[in-house]
Amino acid sequence: MVNHRICVAPMMDRTDRHERYFLRLISRRALLYTEMVTSDAVLRGDRERVCGFDPAEHPIALQLGGSDPVALAEAAARGAELGYDEINLNVGCPSERVSAARFGACLMAHPSLVADCVRAISDAVLIPVTVKTRIGIDDQDSYEGLSRFVRKVSDGGCQTFIIHARKAFLSGISPKKNRTIPPLKYEFVYQIKNEFPELEVVLNGGVLCLDSAAQHLAHVDGVMIGRAAYKNPYLLADADRRFFRDTSVPRSRDQVVDALKPYIADLLEKGVHLSCITRHIMGLFYGQPRGRLWRRHLSENACRTGADVAVIDAALAELTT
Secondary structure, rough: OOOEEEEOOOOOOOHHHHHHHHHHHHOOOOEEEEEEEHHHHHHOOOOHHHOOOOOHHOOOOEEEEOOOOOHHHHHHHHHHHOOOOOOEEOOOOOOHHHHHHOOOHHHHHHHHHHHHHHHHHHHHHHOEEEEEOOOOOOOOOOOOHHHHHHHHHHHOOOOOOEEEEOOOOOOOOOOHHHHHHOOOOOHHHHHHHOOOOOOOEEEOOOOOOHHHHHHHHHOOOEEOOOHHHOOHHHHHHHHHHHOOOOOOOOOOOOHHHHHHHHHHHHHOOOOOOOOOHHOOHHHHHHOOOOOOHHHHHHHHHHOOOOHHHHHHHHHHHHHOO
């Protein structure tokens, strides 16, 4: 059973396997999501590059983009074969490029198709199938419309809805602005939970800290944290104790770095550039004295030819000298 109480959102160019491995050193229990991967990429791309992950990343969900039930079912089956704990269907991405390919948030206008996709995926796998969506799109932004969407898709077999509490504009503004300009309407997400108590409802959007997550959890089953967890990843350090009743002592920031070093060394031997990993750990000392020096040292040195773990050690030294 996948626990959605605290999740880290799928974020393009953010939640790759290196970021997920790093976050798992901070929280053992938060549910992690891949970047959105199209069904075509899963079926035609390099399996390890597109879908590979380290066993240490569990629990982990594969987020798929697409609108062809047959292709999605086949891609989901491959994800399940690889060992993912959940398949998530993206019905929330507002990118015009994504909409042109007929997946993402534009699918909110086609709930019967989304239900067909969910049904096909569910028939193909034994692991949970979930949907991540918005509260609406463009001028289709009433609560009644969201309710009809959830009812139709749940009839297709979806029992868990992750709802970004903003609507999406499908054209005219960028995906970045779609994360800030449409107003947050948390009351819509709360009302969905009240109307459909049998469903699991996870709230996403504008959650900046664990205190905020705790407030939302009085109304919904789970909370998904996005950019805040990337900017300040150590905010997850207390998530296991607060929300999963895990009494394990979390690693300190320095201990997280030490635990990450063997992973980095292994990747360097395989030809991966240091900056591919260090770009994700810039925020580890966010809000800490001299944290700016940590970020600057990594930024200036990790991209250099031959950069290795010594760069990490030198960045740590910046915090104490």
